[in-house]
Amino acid sequence: MPAIAPGSVGVVEPRRHRFEVPLALSSGAQLADYELVYETYGELNASRTNAVLVCHALNASHHVAGVTAGEPANEGWWDNMVGPGKPLDTRRFFVVGVNNLGSCFGSTGPMSVNPATGLRYGPDFPVVTVEDWVHAQARLADVLGIDRFAAVMGGSLGGMQALAWTTLYPARVAHCIAIASTPKLSAQNIAFNEVARRAIITDPEFHGGRFYDHGVVPRRGLQVARMIGHITYLSDDVMAERFGRMRRGRAEGEGYDFGFDVEFEIESYLRYQGEKFSTYFDANTYLLITRALDYFDPAAAFGGDLAKALSGATAEFFVASFTTDWRFSPARSREIVQALLANRRAVTYAEIDAPHGHDAFLLDDPQYHALLRSYFERVAREIR
Amino acid sequence: MPAIAPGSVGVVEPRRHRFEVPLALSSGAQLADYELVYETYGELNASRTNAVLVCHALNASHHVAGVTAGEPANEGWWDNMVGPGKPLDTRRFFVVGVNNLGSCFGSTGPMSVNPATGLRYGPDFPVVTVEDWVHAQARLADVLGIDRFAAVMGGSLGGMQALAWTTLYPARVAHCIAIASTPKLSAQNIAFNEVARRAIITDPEFHGGRFYDHGVVPRRGLQVARMIGHITYLSDDVMAERFGRMRRGRAEGEGYDFGFDVEFEIESYLRYQGEKFSTYFDANTYLLITRALDYFDPAAAFGGDLAKALSGATAEFFVASFTTDWRFSPARSREIVQALLANRRAVTYAEIDAPHGHDAFLLDDPQYHALLRSYFERVAREIR
Numbered sequence: 001m002p003a004i005a006p007g008s009v010g011v012v013e014p015r016r017h018r019f020e021v022p023l024a025l026s027s028g029a030q031l032a033d034y035e036l037v038y039e040t041y042g043e044l045n046a047s048r049t050n051a052v053l054v055c056h057a058l059n060a061s062h063h064v065a066g067v068t069a070g071e072p073a074n075e076g077w078w079d080n081m082v083g084p085g086k087p088l089d090t091r092r093f094f095v096v097g098v099n100n101l102g103s104c105f106g107s108t109g110p111m112s113v114n115p116a117t118g119l120r121y122g123p124d125f126p127v128v129t130v131e132d133w134v135h136a137q138a139r140l141a142d143v144l145g146i147d148r149f150a151a152v153m154g155g156s157l158g159g160m161q162a163l164a165w166t167t168l169y170p171a172r173v174a175h176c177i178a179i180a181s182t183p184k185l186s187a188q189n190i191a192f193n194e195v196a197r198r199a200i201i202t203d204p205e206f207h208g209g210r211f212y213d214h215g216v217v218p219r220r221g222l223q224v225a226r227m228i229g230h231i232t233y234l235s236d237d238v239m240a241e242r243f244g245r246m247r248r249g250r251a252e253g254e255g256y257d258f259g260f261d262v263e264f265e266i267e268s269y270l271r272y273q274g275e276k277f278s279t280y281f282d283a284n285t286y287l288l289i290t291r292a293l294d295y296f297d298p299a300a301a302f303g304g305d306l307a308k309a310l311s312g313a314t315a316e317f318f319v320a321s322f323t324t325d326w327r328f329s330p331a332r333s334r335e336i337v338q339a340l341l342a343n344r345r346a347v348t349y350a351e352i353d354a355p356h357g358h359d360a361f362l363l364d365d366p367q368y369h370a371l372l373r374s375y376f377e378r379v380a381r382e383i384r
Numbered sequence: 385m386p387a388i389a390p391g392s393v394g395v396v397e398p399r400r401h402r403f404e405v406p407l408a409l410s411s412g413a414q415l416a417d418y419e420l421v422y423e424t425y426g427e428l429n430a431s432r433t434n435a436v437l438v439c440h441a442l443n444a445s446h447h448v449a450g451v452t453a454g455e456p457a458n459e460g461w462w463d464n465m466v467g468p469g470k471p472l473d474t475r476r477f478f479v480v481g482v483n484n485l486g487s488c489f490g491s492t493g494p495m496s497v498n499p500a501t502g503l504r505y506g507p508d509f510p511v512v513t514v515e516d517w518v519h520a521q522a523r524l525a526d527v528l529g530i531d532r533f534a535a536v537m538g539g540s541l542g543g544m545q546a547l548a549w550t551t552l553y554p555a556r557v558a559h560c561i562a563i564a565s566t567p568k569l570s571a572q573n574i575a576f577n578e579v580a581r582r583a584i585i586t587d588p589e590f591h592g593g594r595f596y597d598h599g600v601v602p603r604r605g606l607q608v609a610r611m612i613g614h615i616t617y618l619s620d621d622v623m624a625e626r627f628g629r630m631r632r633g634r635a636e637g638e639g640y641d642f643g644f645d646v647e648f649e650i651e652s653y654l655r656y657q658g659e660k661f662s663t664y665f666d667a668n669t670y671l672l673i674t675r676a677l678d679y680f681d682p683a684a685a686f687g688g689d690l691a692k693a694l695s696g697a698t699a700e701f702f703v704a705s706f707t708t709d710w711r712f713s714p715a716r717s718r719e720i721v722q723a724l725l726a727n728r729r730a731v732t733y734a735e736i737d738a739p740h741g742h743d744a745f746l747l748d749d750p751q752y753h754a755l756l757r758s759y760f761e762r763v764a765r766e767i768r
């Protein structure tokens with residue numbers, strides 16, 4: 001039994017729901033049936049008005065808060081945000097975390113068995129979009145008896161889902177909380193995704209996505225992909241502060257080894273992150289999720305006019321960005337804010353001075369958490 | 385015979401010199417003998433005072449200006465800078481371009497035959513540093529009868545060599561011109577190099593650097609390495625302007641293919657750059673040159689004090705940076721300038737407002753070229 005830290009929702013058990021009504025996807029394909037894995041924390045109130053959906057980003061899952069029962073205990077990816085007494089307070093809110101379609105953490109995805117063939121989907125799993133995920137999440141809300149979320153919330157790719165909720169299901173979301181997000185990827189963002197995908201796809205052990213059948217994993221490609229990702233998650237400043245030119249096993253300024261093994265701490269850190277990632281993340285899922293990122297562009301159907309794209313939204317918005325985030329910089333969040341203001345929507349915007357870059361949305365920066373705490377207090381007051 | 389554009393130095397022939405006196409390297413290894421390939425443009429004056437050395441960066445060579453005799457004619461990498469009537473005017477200056485040791489463009493490197501074994505060096509070619517390159521360049525200057533360069537000039541990694549000249553051979557360089565350079569790599573810079581190296585080293589066709597013996601090339605690793613490099617050479621802005629979310633073979637906003645082939649122009653561009661690079665660049669050279677970048681840190685031997693490191697320099701300096709360069713940002717050039725000012729050295733510093741990012745140093749931005757033209761006019765006046 002893992003030790004439970006104060007403020008934790010405690011030991012959590014994922015649940016699973018099988019959907020037997022086919023889901024039509026943006027691509028034109030459909031999933032005949034599929035499962036979603038989810039967790040919930042707190043209690044749904046009698047009027048079913050206190051539910052908050054937390055959407056996950058690239059490397060996360062339904063396991064938002066608390067610890068899993070197994071050994072080693074695995075803490076939820078946003079445990080500092082969600083729990084009793086935390087900014088998203090589970091004494092007041094019923095919080096839902098759901099693993100998206102195409103993931104490798106339990107919901108139906110490339111590692112699942114394709115009922116049509118009896119084999120794993122692998123590369124045959126259809127390309128899914130942010131909008132597809134939202135439709136699947138809405139069906140889960142139906143199952144849970146949630147007509148309307150008090151808030152839909154996410155960081156990065158999770159923020160894109162929160163944003164998509166406000167236009168796909170405007171009547172079903174009271175507040176949209178989009179943190180460190182963007183209304184669409186830039187060329188540079190797509191470029192980093194593409195390099196990561198090429199590293200995976202060109203790994204001979206990828207086998208066109210059918211590596212499961214060969215008993216191998218394209219770990220070299222996954223390692224490189226993760227290393228690239230990590231560089232973009234951290235600010236130049238925080239990398240300088242945390243690693244600088246610190247040497248591995250030597251004092252700074254000491255002689256070099258004159259080779260290509262680890263010389264600098266930053267190399268060791270990146271290799272470690274890449275190797276760890278390659279042991280648990282599915283290569284096909286990596287491709288799918290980066291493509292969902294690339295494709296997200298709600299303004300595209302409106303001639304590039306984001307204000308028009310968001311004109312049907314009725315939610316109130318909380319948008320936050322971090323000054324040192326160069327992946328989805330404050331300017332990208334401001335595009336969302338401006339489009340909302342053009343529609344005279346209520347929007348709270350915070351540009352938070354934090355050194356950590358894109359990763360800041362996962363950290364418990366006091367100013368950031370105080371802002372969210374106060375925003376959720378307001379959401380809670382509206383429920384009562 | 386290729387057509388010669390006005391202002392070109394015309395058709396050029398590389399020359400080659402064999403050095404039989406061993407060169408001691410920073411690593412403690414030594415090269416028993418080696419060759420350097422070089423080109424020269426213009427005429428050395430009678431007093432031998434008008435020579436300018438142009439140092440190359442990662443993906444370049446001795447072929448700085450003019451066109452090669454073969455088909456297809458290959459234009460020098462800095463042809464817009466060097467030629468009759470150009471900023472570095474070959475009617476006044478005798479310009480020397482030299483290919484560095486470890487390169488794959490003609491000077492002794494991993495592709496050369498190791499006289500000790502009769503086989504290609506491959507991974508046995510010693511790791512070389514910026515300082516090693518400068519020592520080799522100084523020996524070439526001896527051969528050419530140049531006691532003192534009117535200027536040593538370079539961009540990016542080339543700027544590091546120019547900087548190293550001023551402390552290793554202070555009496556031999558009158559002016560140092562360091563553009564888009566840095567006194568040392570940051571953790572983020574090293575991180576990008578390391579990911580590129582991992583992509584190469586983990587490519588099964590790298591064979592520990594002995595791929596020549598297997599008749600293969602680690603082209604997948606080279607492609608990924610080059611793609612990563614390219615992203616860092618371009619500014620976010622110029623990528624947005626040149627590529628944005630433009631589609632390959634479709635109008636922007638048109639439906640997606642829902643797959644992992646090229647959807648966006650930026651993907652096509654990066655793949656093309658990667659594929660082209662992998663056909664001509666040597667993987668071992670890529671490792672060596674990125675390591676030389678990582679290692680360069682003249683302040684390290686002085687407790688991190690760059691002013692102390694540069695205290696022996698007697699040259700005058702021209703330092704320039706580009707506002708949108710996020711690889712070696714203006715702040716990095718300012719570190720050099722501040723260290724020089726602390727030593728009361730004469731330094732001209734220009735922070736050039738250019739949209740192109742790191743690549744700007746290779747482009748013929750009018751303001752940038754006007755500044756260099758004017759600086760070289762001053763250098764020329766001192767010679768007369």
